[in-house]
Amino acid sequence: MEIKGIKLSNLRNNDHFQFMIDASTLLKTLPTAVSAKFKPQLDAFAAAIADEDVALKKIMKSVLTSRIDDADAERDHLFRGMVDYLNSMKNYFLEAVRIAAQNVGNTLDAYDNVTKLSHSAETAAIYNLIKDLQTKHAEDVITLGLDKWLPELNKLNKAVEDMIISRYEETSERPTEDMKDVRRRTDEAYRTVILCTETFSIIETPENIAAIETMIATLNRAIDSYNNAIAIRKGQAAAKKKGEENTTEE
DSSP states (O other): OOOOOOOGGGSOHHHHHHHHHHHHHHHTTSOHHHHGGGHHHHHHHHHHHHHHHHHHHHHHHHHHHHHHHHHHHHHHHHHHHHHHHHHHHTTOSSHHHHHHHHHHHHHHHHHOOGGGSOHHHHHHHHHHHHHHHHHHSHHHHHHHTTTTHHHHHHHHHHHHHHHHHHHHHSOOOOOOSOHHHHHHHHHHHHHHHHHHHHHHHHHSOHHHHHHHHHHHHHHHHHHHHHHHHHHHHHHHHHHHHHHHHHHHHO
């Protein structure tokens, strides 16, 4: 019985990995008497999937790093805005406000320019700065209206901190190979076990052949689903491109 084709290169990284997991799971349903006959090939397939998993996590880690950079930029923008606001208050017409601004300004000066620090160092510095302002300069904070700025700064700071922690919790394994190379090896291992499966679906005992054909039928339905997803995505991409071309012509 033939296993349907699928253009693996058209699958996105996450879909590619999931397809390989699905195929591996189905292959494990084969009778032991059958799978034992091409165990080295199945083991190589499993190892390739494991390598792809590690490579995929590296990509996800890169995505998380990008998100941290974006959150840090937002935090820095708010911090600089607060500093500019504070500096303007040093010229306020009421002396009490000018004094409060000077008091808070002295504390900020002690922390220097925290936006130049690393993500982790800046997070710790802002945490301590907010604590100092809320405890040592509580009245000044209210006088200046910074009680509206600090909660927002704290929220953005916490968001960066949470993402940094999430990145630390990611696997420390960092594959040195390119994702394309990892996928290529997984593809080769997949094609090998598929060829073995198709071969045994012909030469095995009737009982084992029936079990193999059941597995193949299930895999083929999964392949249909992935192929449909690829077709839909391509159709959407084509429609979007056509729409952009029409807009340009107008």
